[in-house]
Amino acid sequence: MSREFYFILQSIIESKYYTPNPDEACIFVPSIDTLNQNRFRTLETSQALASLTYWSEGENHLVFNMIPGSVPDYSTVVELSLGRAIVAGAGFSSWTYRPGFDVSLPVYSPTTGQLSDAQHKGAKSWLIVSSQTNLHPEYMRELWHLAQDHSDMLLLEACTSDLQGNYSVRCRGDEVYQYPHILQQARFCLVVRGARLGQPTLLEAMAAGCIPVICADSLVMPFQDVLDWKRAAIFIAEDDLGSLMDVLTSLSDDRVAELQRQVHWFYDRYLSSIKKITLTTLDILNDRVFPQHARTYEEWNMSPDPLATKSPLFLQLTAPRSQGFTAVILTYDRVESLFSLIQKLVKAPSLSKVLVVWNNQRKSPPHPSMWPKINKPLKVIQTKENKLSNRFYPYEEIETEAILTIDDDIVMLTSDELEFGYEVWREFPDRIVGFPSRTHVWDNVTMRWKYESEWTNQISMVLTGAAFHHKYWSYLYTTSMPGNIKDWVDEHMNCEDIAMNFLVANVTKKAPIKVTPRKKFKCPKCINTEMLSADLNHMMERSQCIDRFAAIYGSMPLQTVEFRADPVLYKDNFPEKLKRFNDIGSL
Structure with a gap:
């Protein structure tokens, strides 16, 4: 048994997932070392696997393969007769990987242990192309031409002559560099497809704090099912290798800083040791077995301190x-109004799904046969507690970046207004974009901040009773709200919309965007006492919210603006057929 495979088994046994009772197990991990296909004989190994008591043609078995030189060629996997076993392997290609079934791992490199966090610090200037001795000659020629034209590109090879076989150094002509330490001076490290698709260079680069530049068209990245590698790496098509330097030099400093931050996060959280790689694999499998408790896509990809990021650059980069x-x-008991709202929402062309958050624990939602028959998916989520913050939970059922949070009594918005609001959000995905607006003012008498709902030329908040926002903000609201703001909101059943405006403004330093001239939002059939806002204390509490939240943040993050977005031809005297949005409300 190899040292690495021993650590894998040890990590499994020490994990929360392990059970010594096979009758309780969901997944079986054979104790036969299959990490390095160069170190075992396939026929004997296949026979040994088949002889296991619970093998059953590999069903519900997990087989590991991740050591350098042991990339799981599909032909070898077949030869091993793994049957229906899950392969946790390194160097998968897009045509051999089975998404949602196999788990893609990094090619493990023991040299990463020579790099420490303290060594990551300092200026990084070079593009380092580390030695990959099995590169295709055509790629080598392309890289040599680039290195000759760009002085800030360092192309290294394995040293020869008296240094032959000593892979702790790399050479460029007569110059000798310590490897992998030289990577720590680099801003970008190139990972090119070689004779084997997977390369240990990826892990070595990330350990050095170097941004990987991936030039391997069919490579399946480590843990690709849950990690968004566009946040931590640059991808260049193999045919476009010649444009490498043009792509890298065009990146802004902010984009480079965001990539570096995400490289450190991915490596430290998921890739820095055999133990973390193993536990991440188990976490992914657990999420597949119990999807109702699975982490969201953002929870996998965002660091515990996302508020430290000056600008949510990823909002422009993440593919939904x-x-x-x-x-x-968000609804409690207004079924008639809720059904009317759903029927209006489905008329918006860009609506993808309706998610009803049923906040009433004393009464079950209507029977499925009673709901409106619509042509879009509808999902009802029953909450465990009646909390306003439930509207901002990043539910896994939300598969779009854009979320329209809307109260069950906002039945006056037209499909044109909703569609136009979404179009505006697409232009400003880091903002809250919506319909009812409010502002905050400083009261010189009380020396406190005050919530102002009167009509003014200025706005600083858009209420989330009818507003679009990015799913990322729901994640931040749920996991990273400063102080005890979220608890206060849920206790007082007020100000969740103000809290969301504070959160977004604090990160972006930008104001929200109001769309359309509509100012009146009133439920035509609701009894006044049904609405939280009917309580006089409600308005007083909202002023207290602004003052309390500003104290927690240590400043006033809300930005005031005189701006509203309307369709271009909204007031122009043109035929309706020339206008995209005709049914836009008025004052």
């Missing part, structure tokens, strides 16, 4: 799993 927006309706 689904286009359009998800309408999240």
Whole structure:
């Protein structure tokens, strides 16, 4: 048994997932070392696996393969007769990897242990192309031409002559460099497809705090099912290798800083040791077995301190799993109004799904047969507690980046208004974009901040009773709200919309955007006492909220603006057929 495989088994046994009772187990891990295909004989190994008591043609078995030189060629996997076993392997290609079934691992490199966090610090200037001795000659020629034209590009090879076989050094001509320490001076490290698709260079680069530049078209990145590698690496098509330096020099300093931050996060959290790689693999499998308790995509990808980021650059970079927006309706007991709202929402072309958050624990939601028949997916989530913050939970059912949070009594918005609001959000995905607006003012008498709902030319908040925002803000609201703001909101059943405006403004330093001239938002059939806002104390509490939140943040993050977005031809005297949005409300 190899040292690395011993650590894998040890990590499993010490994990929260382990059970010594096979009758309780969901997944079986054979104690036969299959990490390095160069170190075992396939026929004997296949026979040994088949002889295991619970093998059953590999069903519900997990087989590891991740040591340098042991990339799981599909032909070898077949030869090993793994049957229906899950392969946790390194160097998968897009045509051999089975998404949602196999687990893609990094090619493990023991040299990463020579690099420490303290060595990451300091200026980084070079592009380092580390030695990959099995590179295709065509790629080598391309890289040599680039290195000759760009002095800030360092192309290294394995040293020869008296240094032959000593892979702790790399050479460029007569110059000798210590490897992998030289990577710590680099801002970018190139990972090129070689004779084997997976390369230990990726892990070595990340350990050195170097941004990987991936030039391997069919490579499946480590833990690709849950990690968004576009946040931590640059991808260049193999045919575009010649444009490498143009791509890298075009990156802004902010983009480079964000990539470096995400490289450190991915490496430290998931890739820095055999133990972390193993536990991440188990976490992914656990999420597949129990999807109702699975971490969201953002929880996998965002660090514990996302508020430290000056600007949510990823909002411009992340590809959504689904286009359009998800309408999240918070409701308690107004069924008639809720059904009317759903029927209006489905008329918006960009609506992807309706998510009803049923906040009433004393009464079950209507029977499925009673709900409106609509042509879009509808999901009802029953909450365990009646909390306003439930509207901002990043539910896994939300597969779009854009969320429309809307109260069950906002039945006056037209499909044109909703569609136009979504179009504006697409232009400003880091902002809260919506319909009812408010502002904050300083009261010189009480020397406190005051919530102002009167009509003014200025706005600093858009209420989330009818507003679009990015799912990322729901994640931040749920996991990283400063102080005890979230607890206070849930205790007082007030100000969740103000808290969200504070959160977004604090990160972006930008104001929200109001769309359309509509100012009146009133439920036509609701009894006044049904609404939280009917309570006189409600308005007083909202002023207290602003003052309390500003004290917690240590400043006033809300930004005041005189701005509203309307359709271009909204007031122009043109035929309706020339206008995209005709049904826009008025004052």
